[in-house]
Amino acid sequence: MNAATSAVNEPILAARGLVKRFGRVTALGGADLELYPGEVLAVIGDNGAGKSSLIKCLSGAMVPDEGSIELDGAAVTFRRPQDARAAGIETVYQTLAVAPALDIATNIYLGRERRKPGLLGSVFRIVDQSGMRRDAKQALDDLGIGTLQDITQAVETLSGGQRQAVAVARAAAFGSKVVILDEPTAALGVKESGQVLQLIRDLRDRGLPVILISHNMPHVFEVADRIHIQRLGRRAAVVTPASHSMSDAVAIMTGAAVA
Amino acid sequence: MTDSIAAPPGDAASLHRSSGGPLERIQHTLHRYPTLSPALVLVLSCLVFAWASDGKFQQPFNLGIMLQQTAVLAVLAVGQTLIILTAGVDLSVGTAMLLTHMVVAKMAADHGVPGVLALALGMVVGLLLGAFHGGIVTKIGLPPFIVTLGTFYIYNSLGLRYGEAQTISKEAIGEDSLLLWTSKRVTWGEFNITAGVLVAIVLYIAFGFVLAKTAWGRHVYATGDDREAARLAGIDVTRVLISVYMVAGFIYAVGAWVQIGRAESASMNAATDINLQTITAVVIGGTSLFGGRGRLTGTLIGALIVTTFTQGLKLSGVDAYWQNFAIGSLILVAVALDQWIRKVAK
DSSP states (O other): OHHHHHHHSOOSEEEEEEEEEETTEEEEEEEEEEEOTTOEEEEEEOTTSSHHHHHHHHHTSSOOSEEEEEETTEEEOOSSHHHHHHTTEEEEOTTTTOOTTSBHHHHHTTTSOOBOSSHHHHTSOBBOHHHHHHHHHHHHHHTTOTTOOOTTSBGGGSOHHHHHHHHHHHHHHHOSSEEEEESTTTTOOHHHHHHHHHHHHHHHHTTOOEEEEOSOHHHHHHHOSEEEEEETTEEEEEEOTTTOOHHHHHHHHHTSSOO | OHHHHHOOTTOGGGTTTTOSOHHHHHHHHHHHOTTHHHHHHHHHHHHHHHHHTTTSTTOHHHHHHHHHHHHHHHHHHHHHHHHHHTTOOOTTHHHHHHHHHHHHHHHHHHHOOOHHHHHHHHHHHHHHHHHHHHHIIIIIOOOHHHHHHHHHHHHHHHHHHHHTTOOEEHHHHOTTSGGGGGGOEEEETTEEEEHHHHHHHHHHHHHHHHHHHBHHHHHHHHHHHOHHHHHHTTOOHHHHHHHHHHHHHHHHHHHHHHHHHHHTEEOTTSSTTHHHHHHHHHHHTTOOTTSSOOOHHHHHHHHHHHHHHHHHHHHTTOOTHHHHHHHHHHHHHHHHHHHHHHGGGO
């Protein structure tokens, strides 16, 4: 499917020749990446292969020294996470980036609160709490996690999987083009991981392409359409679960084999 | 899959059905309503002092006096609450207020500056001090504790030097000056308060509203709760922090105004305990020193508790040395309680 998709479609998100250096350490040495519409692209790689740097460049958390990023065929520059977000790229960080003491609805709208219409909003700057709660509930319902009923409960009272679900719902609610998930199952048990993998499939089925960064090979092979293997700051290969086995992928990742 | 994600064992949905023992239920209730415990302490201590003071405590006259005694503390504690919500602390709040009030009073006394202008100048001084704190905390990255420990000494020194260690009387300030408006009395029979008390009340309403209803308020909480998470959520945390310190600076000037009215004079030797008392009020009021959780209502209750203990023990004929013992014990209990409540989050 890989060849067919790439031949027909243009990538929705593409990175070309990204370079990022930290002093004398080169984190990215000309890294490329392509994400096509409607797919789950997994990014795997050993520690220090530049996965995080690559993702941070795509999400605006890091500015590459060289190289270009294209979204929908147009060149884009992200100086801050807000820039990427404004362009329709939402990222769920490994740390989830939720404020534990704040409630679910406040977290979903954190950093982009909506104000009430009219003078109350423009002069007194009152946030539209009831509207945001209603829409946050809707966003959770859309992902089939509406059973997280009390939208006003603090995120810290939720289980790990539920927190992940809140973070994913936030990304899905605002990510119009791409959702990036960084190690979403790393802190979860078997059952909760399964639920998050299902959320990823749901996102793709709703037409949102997903980039999934993970160390967990079984999870990657379970949901990914294509697998980008990062090695020594560059893309070593792109494989599919159909064409390669897990041990093949690990061999490429560690340099024991070439694609 | 969707059913199970909402209900893994021991999850939130079951919280409200209050699983676990009575102790756990109390823990969850206090977690959800953080001002409950300080409110109970205030009510209980009022009842105890009403009984122990042979009825002197609940006299309308005494209640009015207590509100007047609380006003300056309560005003400054608003700024302290905002800073502690961001996981910082302001040790200089008292001396910054005193320095500001010396500037304001001397402008009126020595240079004949009208009250409105002197007060506006005080606001500028306060904002500059706040911006200075916020700038060092965010740009140089020094811990707020250290920054304000340093400025605590600096402001005290500057205030003494500038004021030449003298007391500026109300005659020198000008009895009709706006600066002394906060000493005006509002009377209902025996019960009387000053306009300074009203200023404090207005401040609580205004900032209670801002914290609860505006995006800025939410960003203050989020920044203190988890700074990195707030940044990744698109909040400009540097701006939030600097704005919080500047708001605290503005409040120094409001505090200076209320202090001039309370003392009907200006002196660097006034309100010596106020630095730590503001922190006491905030902590007893249920705001976490780790940031991100707390309510302004709690701080107001905390400030009232400080005055209630001080005045209540005095009226009950308890040796004055025990006042600080009682306040100190209350701080330890409040912080231990906060730690325990936070364990809900594991």
